[in-house]
Every structure is written in C-alpha cells, then in structure tokens.
Amino acid sequence: MSTTKTKTDPVETARQRALASLSRQSVTPGKVLGGDYKQYRYAVIDLDAGAGKATGLRAELELRGYTRVEPTPEVVGINRPEVWSIPRAVFDEVLQPARQSRDADRMRAAGINILIRRTA
Amino acid sequence: MANDIAKVARTAEKAFVDTLSQSTDKWRPAVRVHTDDTPSLQLGAYVGTGLLGSAQGAGQTPADIDTVQSVITSSHKDKLYRLNWDEIADSDSAVANISAILANEASATVQNIVEAGVTGLPSLDHPLQGDRGVGGGIKFADTGINYGGLGSGTTQDNLLAIGFSRAAVNAGLKILREYRNQAGVQLHMGDRVNLIVGPENEEEAFAIARSGMSSDQMQASQIPQRVAGVSVLTSMGNDWALVDDMANPLVLHLRRLPRIVVTPTDDGLGVNFAATLTATFGVMPSEAGLVYSQVA
Numbered sequence: 001m002s003t004t005k006t007k008t009d010p011v012e013t014a015r016q017r018a019l020a021s022l023s024r025q026s027v028t029p030g031k032v033l034g035g036d037y038k039q040y041r042y043a044v045i046d047l048d049a050g051a052g053k054a055t056g057l058r059a060e061l062e063l064r065g066y067t068r069v070e071p072t073p074e075v076v077g078i079n080r081p082e083v084w085s086i087p088r089a090v091f092d093e094v095l096q097p098a099r100q101s102r103d104a105d106r107m108r109a110a111g112i113n114i115l116i117r118r119t120a
Numbered sequence: 121m122a123n124d125i126a127k128v129a130r131t132a133e134k135a136f137v138d139t140l141s142q143s144t145d146k147w148r149p150a151v152r153v154h155t156d157d158t159p160s161l162q163l164g165a166y167v168g169t170g171l172l173g174s175a176q177g178a179g180q181t182p183a184d185i186d187t188v189q190s191v192i193t194s195s196h197k198d199k200l201y202r203l204n205w206d207e208i209a210d211s212d213s214a215v216a217n218i219s220a221i222l223a224n225e226a227s228a229t230v231q232n233i234v235e236a237g238v239t240g241l242p243s244l245d246h247p248l249q250g251d252r253g254v255g256g257g258i259k260f261a262d263t264g265i266n267y268g269g270l271g272s273g274t275t276q277d278n279l280l281a282i283g284f285s286r287a288a289v290n291a292g293l294k295i296l297r298e299y300r301n302q303a304g305v306q307l308h309m310g311d312r313v314n315l316i317v318g319p320e321n322e323e324e325a326f327a328i329a330r331s332g333m334s335s336d337q338m339q340a341s342q343i344p345q346r347v348a349g350v351s352v353l354t355s356m357g358n359d360w361a362l363v364d365d366m367a368n369p370l371v372l373h374l375r376r377l378p379r380i381v382v383t384p385t386d387d388g389l390g391v392n393f394a395a396t397l398t399a400t401f402g403v404m405p406s407e408a409g410l411v412y413s414q415v416a
Contacts, residue, residue, distance in 0.1 A: 028276075028277045028280075028295065029280070029282070029290075029291030029295065030280045030281060030282045030288075041281070042281060043282075043416055044281060044282045044283065045282075045283045046282060046285035046288055048285060048286070048287060049283060049284065049285030049288075049324065050324070053283065053284070053285070053320075053321075053324065054283075056320060056358070057283045057416075060357075060415070060416050061415075066416065077290065077291045077294070078282065078285075078288075078291075079287065095416075099243060100243040103243035103244070104240070104243060106235075106236040106240060106355075107236050107237065107240045107244075107401075109236065110232055110233045110236035110237070110400075111195030111197070111233070112195075112233070112237055112240075112400055112402070113192070113193045113195070114190055114191070114192055114244075114247070114402050114403060115190070115191040115192075116191070116247040116248075116405065
C-alpha cells in the first residue's frame, strides 16, 4: 500500500483542520455558518430582541445596500437570527472608507491625538 | 454703586458649578478617567507571556514592564462670552444664565470628546498595527487580530456585526472571557463590564442590565451581577460596545476639570466669562477589554 500523501488526502486535511481548531478559541459568536466571508460582509439581527428593534435595523441595513440572506443560515450564539449581507468589495471600498473618514473628522474636531511609543 | 467684579465672579462660579453638577454623566461608564496634570499622559502596557513557570531570577527593567506606551496629548478647550456692565446692571439673571450656558457647553464638550473617541474605534488604527504579531491595517476594534503564544498564527475578533440584544451581550461577555493578549495569554476578563449603547438601545440595555431573568426561558440571569454601568452615547446609533470595568482600554484624560474664569474686559466696559477645560480621549496600547459591534 502506498504511503504517499497528496494535498487532497482527506485524512491529512482532517488532521490539519483538527490541529487548527485545537490552537484557536471557540468560534466567534455571531459567525454565520456557511457564510462566504471573503465575498460578503454579514450583519445579524437577533429577532428575540423585539419586533421594533428588528424594524429599525432592517431599515438601516436596507439604506446601506444590504440584502437579506434567505433561507436564513444558522448563526453562532443567536437562536433566532435574521442575516443580511453586502458584497465585501462594496463594504471595504465604499461603506467603511466613508465611515472612517467621518470618524477621523470627528476625532480631529474633538482634538484626539494618540501617539505610540515602543520601548522594546 | 461701583461695578463689583468679585460679586459677579461669585454669582458666576455658583451658577457654573450648580449647573455642571446637574449635567449628564452618561459618558462616564464608557471610559477610565485619568486626572493627571501633565501635558501628555503615557499609558504603558505589558504584553509579555504572563504565566508563572520555574523561577528564572531574571531582572526586569521599566522598559520590560511598559513594553509599549500610548502617549495621549491633552487638548485645551475654552469659550468666551462678554457682558457689558450696563447689561449686568439691567438684568437680575444675565450673569447666572451665561454661566449656566457655559457649564452646559463644557459638559457637552466632554461628552463630545468621549463620543468621538468611542464611535471611532472601528476606524482607529490599532496602536500595535504591524507590531508584535498584530497584522497590518488592523483597527482598534477589528476582526482577525493576531496573537502569539500557544495559539500563534491564529486570530481573535473584538468586532461583531450583531444588533443589540441579550444574546448579543452574552456573545460579547464570552469574547471577553476568552480574550488573549498579544502574547497569547488568556486574560479571563468580563467579571464586571460596562455597556455602551446609543439611544436606539437605551431602554433594552437598562432592561438587560437590571433584569434578573433571561427573557426566553425565564431562567436566572447573571448579567445584572456583571453589568457595572450603562453608558449612553447619542452618536452610537445601532452600534454598541462592552468594556471590561477593571481593564477598560478606553481612557479620558481629564487634565483640567471645567471651570469658569471671570475677568474685567480690557476696555473696562464689561466682564469676560471664559469656560475652560483640558481633556482628550485615548486608548491603551492593547485592545484587550473591548468588544465593539458595528452592525451596518
């Protein structure tokens, strides 16, 4: 029997995954199971928080260009989630830079100035 | 009657302090306040391995202890109003009113500094960006923050995208419990935390913080024992955050408390009323102790 292993060896793949899972913490709450995080940014509404709250969040997410993910995937730590997504490129290249610009303006106006000194 | 600057000053100071003492302090649980009278506050952090092993007997230097430092430069704020003696003589309340206005504006200025700092956390460059294993481009609240030690090569997140709810708060508490410093040492934080929310979530935050029952199964909730305070910042919107009460990495350097200074004008025709304060927002070198949720 050959002992040569290839990159697609399922046992080796499983071994690497198991080792990786041992060296990390538990899965971050809020993670969308099966989510394609390279392609999308996800936002989660907890429906147990109340109908009024969900409505407000939906309106905000729609306004920013998110679309609802259906059927709703499972989300770590949230029993009754509603999941919305936006293409990662739109979030990274449009929404987040706009927010960062706004935040920087606010901090500058408030006189916030943080320097870092590294001693070792 | 001669123009009595001392009497005006007494009236102004009383009105200023009375008003300031009644102003909102909803920002207070969000930050750790330092009152050191120094132009720049230096906050050190140790990011060593932290655990006890066999005694090595190695000497330590201050540079070892404060491995990295945030240097927060304080910012002076002031505002000036003027009243002529004629106006003071003609009004029973002008001095008190202008002093109360200045007190309210000073209070709002402190709130504004804290709000600008806290809401900017997902945009603020991490002090250790590109250093000690923290990846390039990492923000103070972010996903994929590297740490070393046993879990070297893996990452942790202190940035969520979950709308505020009881389960979301529990998610944040869990993250604080498991959080590691940059050397990979688990810090076991989150025994006592402060919630930071916007007006959208104010009612629910207080309900969660005060209710001894979880809302779904009516089981006993430990959250009231763990939430030390709720901070309401108007500009948070649907964002919310958790900070460890003891190891809060968010700092307000309140170098000089708000005060009012009353002086005659140079032309002798009136009185200047100046409110001053010296304050700025800053962060510790490490993000440990913060969980932030940016929903949209």
